[in-house]
Amino acid sequence: MSRFSFPFNLKLPVLESRRGSLFIRERCSLKLAIFGILIVGWMLPPLIPTSIWAESENNENAAHTHGQANTVTLTDKAKANIGLRTAEVDVRAIETIVHVHGNVMAHPEYQAVVTPRISGIVKRIHFGVGEFVEKGDLLLEMESLDLQMAQIEMIEAVAQKKSLDAKLTRLTEVFAKQIRRELQTRQIDYLQSLSELQELQTAIEKRKVLAITKIISALEQMRFRLVQADVELRLIETTLKRTEVLTEKRISAQKELIAQEAAYRKGQNELADAKRQFQILAVSEQTLEKILHGSRKTEILSLLDADELDTKALLEKYATLSGEGTALVDAEATYKIAAIKVAANKQRALAAGLTEMLLENLTKTKSIVSFIDFSTDELIENYLAFVESSEALEGVLQLEDALRSANITLNKVQQKLQVSGLTLADIDKIVQTGQPFPIFHVTAPASGQIIEQHVTLGTTVEKNNMLFSILDTDRVWVEGEVHEDALVRLQDKWQIGSQVRMRVAAYPETTFTGRISHISSIMNPEERTVHFWAEFSNPTRKLRPGMFAEQVIVLEKGAEVLSVPLNAVVEDKGSWFVFVEFGETYTKQEVVVGARDDQYVEIKEGLFPEEYIVVQGQYQLLRATADVSEVMGDHGHPH
Numbered sequence: 001m002s003r004f005s006f007p008f009n010l011k012l013p014v015l016e017s018r019r020g021s022l023f024i025r026e027r028c029s030l031k032l033a034i035f036g037i038l039i040v041g042w043m044l045p046p047l048i049p050t051s052i053w054a055e056s057e058n059n060e061n062a063a064h065t066h067g068q069a070n071t072v073t074l075t076d077k078a079k080a081n082i083g084l085r086t087a088e089v090d091v092r093a094i095e096t097i098v099h100v101h102g103n104v105m106a107h108p109e110y111q112a113v114v115t116p117r118i119s120g121i122v123k124r125i126h127f128g129v130g131e132f133v134e135k136g137d138l139l140l141e142m143e144s145l146d147l148q149m150a151q152i153e154m155i156e157a158v159a160q161k162k163s164l165d166a167k168l169t170r171l172t173e174v175f176a177k178q179i180r181r182e183l184q185t186r187q188i189d190y191l192q193s194l195s196e197l198q199e200l201q202t203a204i205e206k207r208k209v210l211a212i213t214k215i216i217s218a219l220e221q222m223r224f225r226l227v228q229a230d231v232e233l234r235l236i237e238t239t240l241k242r243t244e245v246l247t248e249k250r251i252s253a254q255k256e257l258i259a260q261e262a263a264y265r266k267g268q269n270e271l272a273d274a275k276r277q278f279q280i281l282a283v284s285e286q287t288l289e290k291i292l293h294g295s296r297k298t299e300i301l302s303l304l305d306a307d308e309l310d311t312k313a314l315l316e317k318y319a320t321l322s323g324e325g326t327a328l329v330d331a332e333a334t335y336k337i338a339a340i341k342v343a344a345n346k347q348r349a350l351a352a353g354l355t356e357m358l359l360e361n362l363t364k365t366k367s368i369v370s371f372i373d374f375s376t377d378e379l380i381e382n383y384l385a386f387v388e389s390s391e392a393l394e395g396v397l398q399l400e401d402a403l404r405s406a407n408i409t410l411n412k413v414q415q416k417l418q419v420s421g422l423t424l425a426d427i428d429k430i431v432q433t434g435q436p437f438p439i440f441h442v443t444a445p446a447s448g449q450i451i452e453q454h455v456t457l458g459t460t461v462e463k464n465n466m467l468f469s470i471l472d473t474d475r476v477w478v479e480g481e482v483h484e485d486a487l488v489r490l491q492d493k494w495q496i497g498s499q500v501r502m503r504v505a506a507y508p509e510t511t512f513t514g515r516i517s518h519i520s521s522i523m524n525p526e527e528r529t530v531h532f533w534a535e536f537s538n539p540t541r542k543l544r545p546g547m548f549a550e551q552v553i554v555l556e557k558g559a560e561v562l563s564v565p566l567n568a569v570v571e572d573k574g575s576w577f578v579f580v581e582f583g584e585t586y587t588k589q590e591v592v593v594g595a596r597d598d599q600y601v602e603i604k605e606g607l608f609p610e611e612y613i614v615v616q617g618q619y620q621l622l623r624a625t626a627d628v629s630e631v632m633g634d635h636g637h638p639h
Helices: 021-043 050-058 076-082 145-192 195-248 254-280 285-293 311-321 324-351 356-365 376-383 391-420 424-433 484-490 618-626
Strands: 071-073 085-088 090-106 111-114 120-125 138-143 439-443 448-453 468-471 475-483 499-504 507-519 529-537 548-565 570-572 575-582 585-596 600-605 612-616
Touching: 071 618, 090 484, 090 585, 090 600, 120 145, 145 324, 145 356, 145 376, 145 391, 145 424, 195 254, 195 285, 195 311, 195 324, 254 285, 324 356, 391 424, 475 484, 475 499, 475 548, 484 529, 484 548, 499 529, 548 585, 548 612, 570 618, 575 618, 585 618, 612 618
Parallel strands: none
Antiparallel strands: 071 585, 085 612, 090 475, 090 548, 111 468, 120 138, 138 439, 448 468, 475 529, 499 507, 499 548, 507 529, 548 600, 570 575, 575 585, 575 612, 585 600
C-alpha cells in the first residue's frame, strides 16, 4: 500500500436521488472534511501499519463496516450467507384490515366415511392408516352370507321370468291363429275408399314442398345474420382490447374506449338477438356452435339435424318461418273432409286387428295380406280391440300380469345388489353363470388420506359400521371468530367471497390467501364472538387440520402512499429505521412510519421511490453497525 493510502474505507451514498438542499449542504461539508484529512495524510506518515490493510485487501470475500457507524459493505458471498434480500420502495395502497385468530380444520365436503353397506367378515385389507387412496381403489374384501342370499334370490327371479316368458309365447301362438281368420275380410272395404284421399294428398304434398323451400331460405338468412353478428363481435372485441391497452398507456383517449365499449355491447345485443331467433325454435346452444363454426357449404337442415325429420315434423317445427303454413291449413282441412270417408273403413279395419303398418302396405301394394308373414306379437297387439272377450286373450293377459310381477321382483333384487355395492357388470356375470360369489369389494368413495381405520382381518362388521375415514386436505377450512367490538369496523364490508390472508407458525414466511365461504348468523353468547369460515386451496398440503392460524380480513384499500414491506422496518431505541442499498453498501436510514397493514407500512419521511431496502438480513447488518471496529466475515458474522 502507498504511504499516502487513507486508512478508512469511505464510500459515500448517492444523495442526489433522496436529499434536498439540506443533504447537499451536508455532502459539501463532508467533502471539505475529507479534503482536510487527505492533506493531513499527505503531510504525516501513515498511522496504521501497511501490513494490516494489505491483509484486508487480499481477503476478497471480506465485508467491512465503514468508518460511519451506519454503513456496512458486503460482498456477494456475504450476502448469500446471511440470506440477504431487498425490495423496492414503491407507491402502494395500504389496506384496511382486521386481525382475527382461527384454526385450520378439515373441509366438510372433502371428508368421506366408508361403510360396507352389508354385513360380513373381513378377509383382506389393502390400505391402512396414513396411506393415500384414489376414488375407486379397493380398500378391503369381505365374505358376506347376506350377499350370497341376495344373489340366490336374483337367480331364482331370473328363472321364474324365463318360465313365464316361455308360457306366454306358446299361448300367443294359439291366439294368433284365431286372429288370421278375421282379418282378411276387413281389407277390401278399406282399399275402395283410398283413391280420392290419395289424390288430395298429392296436392297437399306439393304445397308442403313449397313451404319447406321457404323455411330453408328463412333458416339460411337466420344463419347468415348469426355468423355475421359473431364475426363482427369478434372484430369489435379485438379493437376494444387494443383500445383498452392503449388507454392504459394513455395513447388513446378514454372517449374512444367508451365508444368501443358501446360498440361491443351493441355487437353483443345483435349476436344475442340472432341467437334468440334460433332459441325460439328450440335450437340448443350446442347446435348454435355447430352453425357458427360449421362449414358454410353444409346445409342448414343438416346443422339443425332437421334433415332427419319427416316433412310433417319439419313443417310443425318451423311452420312460423313460412307464410305457406296458413295455406297448408286450408288444404289440410279439405283433406280431412275427404279423409272422413276413409276413416270409417279404417276404424273398422283397426277394430279387426289390422295395424297401421299393414294398412300402409295395403295402400301401396293393393294386395290383400294373408298375415302368414306377420309375427304373433304383431297380430295380438293389433287384434285386442276386436277380441276383448276371447278366452285365449284372457289367458294372455293373466300371463302378462304374472310376468310384470316377476320383472318387478327381479328389479328389486337387482337394486338391492346395486345398493350393496355390486356393479351392473357383476350382476350380469351372476345371471350368465347362475352361480353366486361370496366376496364383496369395498372401494374408496373419494380420494384422500386414510386417517382412521376401524377394522382388522377377521372382523365381523355390520352394514352401518364405519370401516375407514378418508380426508382430502387439498382444500381446507379455517374457522375464525370476530369479537363483538370488531363488528363496528366490519359492518357490511365483509361478506361471502371477501379475501382473507393467513399465516401459520410452521411457515412464518408464507402467506396463504383464501375467501370467506360462510358467516354465522348468530353470536356466541359466552365468548361474544361471531364465527366465520374461509376456504383455502391447499395443493401442497402444508396446512394441516388443527393448526392455529393468524388471519387478516381485507376490508378495503386505502389511498396509495409510499410504502415498504412491513418486515423491512426495524425499531431501535424508540426510532424506526431501514437499511438502504447502494451497490455493495447498506446504509442505516431512520424513517417516519405511518399507516400499516399486515404486509406493508407507509413511509412518511426518510425514503424515496425506486430505492431498494433490505427485507431480510437487516438484523445481521444491525449487529455489524453496533461496533465499527468489527468486520463482517463471509458467513455473515462480525469478527
